[in-house]
Amino acid sequence: MASKKQFDITNRTFQMVFSAVMVGLATVLSVIPVVQLPFGGSVTLFSQVPIIAVSWILGIPWGLASGLAYAVLQIFVGGIGNFSYVQGMLAYIILVFADYLVPFTCLGFGGLFKRLIRNEYAAAVSGALLVSLIRFISHFVSGCTIWTEYAPDTVWSAVFAYSAAYNASYMVPEAIITAIGICAVVAIWNRLNKEQENQA
Numbered sequence: 001m002a003s004k005k006q007f008d009i010t011n012r013t014f015q016m017v018f019s020a021v022m023v024g025l026a027t028v029l030s031v032i033p034v035v036q037l038p039f040g041g042s043v044t045l046f047s048q049v050p051i052i053a054v055s056w057i058l059g060i061p062w063g064l065a066s067g068l069a070y071a072v073l074q075i076f077v078g079g080i081g082n083f084s085y086v087q088g089m090l091a092y093i094i095l096v097f098a099d100y101l102v103p104f105t106c107l108g109f110g111g112l113f114k115r116l117i118r119n120e121y122a123a124a125v126s127g128a129l130l131v132s133l134i135r136f137i138s139h140f141v142s143g144c145t146i147w148t149e150y151a152p153d154t155v156w157s158a159v160f161a162y163s164a165a166y167n168a169s170y171m172v173p174e175a176i177i178t179a180i181g182i183c184a185v186v187a188i189w190n191r192l193n194k195e196q197e198n199q200a
Contacts, residue, residue, distance in 0.1 A: 016145060017063065019054050019058065021101055022051060022057075022066060023050070023054075023070050023073065024052045025091050026047050026049075026051050027175065029047035030047040030048070030074065034067065037169065037170055039050070039147070039150050039166070040099075040141070040147075041139065041167065041169075042170055043174050043177070044174065046181040048107055048178045049182050051063060051070055051104075051107040051108060052107055052110030053110075054108070055107070055112075055127070056114060056185065056189070058113065058126065059107060060108060061108075062108075063108030064108030067107040070105075070107070071103075071104035074100050075096065075108075079099065080097065080109070083095065089148045091145075094114075094142060098139065098141050098142035098145070099138070099142045102134075102138045103134065103138040103139060106134045107120055108184065110127040110128060111127055112130065113127050113130075116127060120190070121183050123138055124182045124183055126179040128179040128181075131185075133175075135171060136171040136175075139163075139167045139171070143159075143166060145160070150196070
């Protein structure tokens with residue numbers, strides 16, 4: 001007689017609980033930076049990984065939903081104060097979308113390559129690098145529009161260079177850490193699945 005499954009990723013209760021736990025974990029990890037930059041942005045200890053894990057395990061729709069919830073929490077946890085540094089409705093819209101909603105929701109695309117690339121670790125790393133690139137581009141746009149006053153010069157070339165360098169300074173190490181973290185998640189998930197199959 002087959003034993004009861006320890007977890008069933010098609011079960012709606014499991015999906016909701018797992019997603020909620022991962023969003024909470026990502027939020028906690030995001031407020032414990034390894035490196036904090038002076039004008040926003042930080043290198044964290046795997047804060048992107050839980051949302052990518054949801055995408056990898058439950059699929060992209062769940063990943064995007066979890067990413068959106070995480071993005072909203074990011075606004076309230078650390079983003080509210082940033083509204084005092086910008087002025088005008090357009091600046092507020094760019095701040096909300098370019099610094100929060102787009103980059104963090106798009107973490108939900110982390111599992112995009114799961115069925116496109118045969119090697120699971122290559123697929124996981126590709127997904128981690130893709131979402132990190134999307135995050136970088138989104139923050140870069142924000143830096144070139146509403147945070148131009150921090151650039152050393154107001155000419156567009158200087159603004160572009162400053163935004164690219166500043167955002168790359170934390171997103172490159174963040175991408176590397178994320179790639180390592182999601183590979184660990186894939187290894188653990190595969191082991192759990194194998195143990196469950198052996199118990200069946």
